[in-house]
Each structure stands twice: as C-alpha cells, then as structure tokens.
Amino acid sequence: MYTLVAGGGKAGANVTRSLTRMGHEVTLIEQRPDRFAQLEEEFEHQVQLGDATELYVLERAGIGRPPDLVLALTGDDEDNLIICQIAKERYGVPKTIARVNDPRNQAHFDLLGISPTVCATSSIMALVEHEVPEHDLIHLLELRKENLEIVEVQIDKDSPSAGKRVEKLPLPEGSRLISVMRNGTAEIAVGATELQPGDQVLAILEPGKEDELRRVLLKK
C-alpha cells in the first residue's frame, strides 16, 4: 500500500515509522526546514521538503500514481482540508484521513465531505463527559454522515420517565430509544419496556435534540 503523509509532527512521523515497519511504502512531506532536517536523518529519501498544499509538491511526492491513502496531519486545519480536497477531487485518491486541530472547524470538514477526521480534543472531551457525573447525557458515538448520534442517559428516581412505558413517552421527533441496561443486562427498548430508576438507556437522535430528550427522560 502506498501512503502519502502531509505534516511531519509527532503524529506524522510516528505514522510514517509504523507504516514503514509494516512493510508499506510511505512518503512524508514536511515544510519546516529545521524539522525536515531532523526527519531526514531517520527517514532519508522517504521525507520531502515542501508545502503539501502546493500541487507541484504533491506531484513530486507521487500523488499522481495515486496513493491508496493520503493522511493530512499538519497543525493547520485549513491546510488539512485543502490537501484532502485536492487529493480526492483532483487526483482521485480513494481514501483520505484528516486531523482536525480545532474542533470548531469540524463543521467545515463535514460540509465539504472530508471524512473520516480525527480530533484529539473532541475525543478527550467525550471521555471526560463519560467521567464527569454531572453530565447526565453522554455522547457515545457520532454518526456524522447519517446526521445522527448515540447517547446514554441514566434514569433516576426523580426522572419524569421513571415508571413509564416507552410508548407513553413524548420523545422528540427524530429520536428513538435503543436499549435499556438494567442490573448488568441490556435489552432492546420496545414500546412496552417500562423505564425504572437506575436504568441506563441508549438513545439515537439527531444532533441538537439533546435538550428535548433530556427534558422528557430526566428533568422534573
């Protein structure tokens, strides 16, 4: 497999090293001359100096073949976005993976169809939410392409939904309960399922409906 990596920071360098060890062909592009010099000591001809958003730099690195995979891992979101866009739309690269540095830019990647993306801050926040007890609604999974997300809520004795059957709940449009976890056993949520205090409920919903769902399931 041939992979082109843009951005020789820690992520780019480590990915290049790992792929090389797995026996794959990799070219790494780094634009800062001092960092390039460091990388060249280890990666020799596998690393090239240049701005990976310049077409001639990409072409020199073999984007015309095209690679099986382009990884855009620079520290600038606009660069990562443009690299993936050029790779896909101009050179027909079948798969790109982009790093998102600022989670506020995620929407731009989604808008322009650049997927999948990896954002360290968002991943950390998702884990933090899982740890912080005040977060009564935890994001488990974002299905960006489908514009849906899966969340988990815990029903307690004061919740308005406690003691009610799922079919009786005025759930917001664009949301469904998936399953109920009780005493370590999970069951698919059906209309007749009665929610009880202590239940951990998985729900699927459109992003933005969290507050409505929270009101129906949790708030008095």
Next chain:
Amino acid sequence: MKLIVIGCGRVGSSIALQFDHEGWDVVAIDEKEEALNRLGSHWGGGFIAGHGMDVDVLRQAGIEEADAVVVATNGDNTNLVIAQVAQKRFDIQCVVVRVLDPARADFYRELGLRTVCPTKTAIDTLSEAVRSCEVPVREPAEARS
C-alpha cells in the same frame, strides 16, 4: 446591497472603502483589531475582529443577509475554506476569493469558485510590459563569432 470583506489588509480594506463609497452596506472582518485603522477615521461600515473561519464571526457580520462576499486574507488555504463555507453553507451566490498560487486558483475555479489570482495577473502584466519595450534587435550569436 450588503458586502462582507474577509481579510482587511491592503486589498480588503481598499475594496471595503470603494464599495462603502458606492453606497453598499459593508462589513469588514479581520483577525487583528488594528486592521480597522486601514479603513480610516470616516469609516461608516461595520468591522468585526475575528477569524473568518469562525462561523459565529461570519454570522455576527451578517453573512446570512449578504449579497456578496470577498475573501482576501493572507492565506490561500484559509481563503479557499472560507469561500466554500460562504458558498455552500450560507448559499451566497457571489463569492470572490483571492488565491495567490496560480495552480490552486485554477483548480478551485474548476470546482466552481470565483477565484482571482493576482500572481497570474502580475505575470501577464509584466510579460506584456517586457514585450512592449523597444528592445534593440541583436544579431544572432553565430553572426558575431
């Protein structure tokens, strides 16, 4: 008519001033607060200090009601992203974007952006200027030897 100018440097500020004089409702956006100085003391339009990739900043500038957007920050890739957001997310019909790199300017024009490449203009103008000079005709090298 409402115009939003993103990037209020030498180019952006001049465009903002021109359209302001022509009676447009103009809002300029720049990362640096000092960029407001480029618009002079009689500036009658709006100014927002913020990054053009920040959707909240664009909304604050009133992009939802804009008739036209000019994107001229000093980063080609930043410009290309902002222009696409204006076009695809906010559905602005007239988005004009400055791209210094001729290769990217051409490619994104093919993708449907109205790109303007000052580098290309400079190349053409300079070449034309050389051609229009009256250069004395030299004899071929063989004839001199």
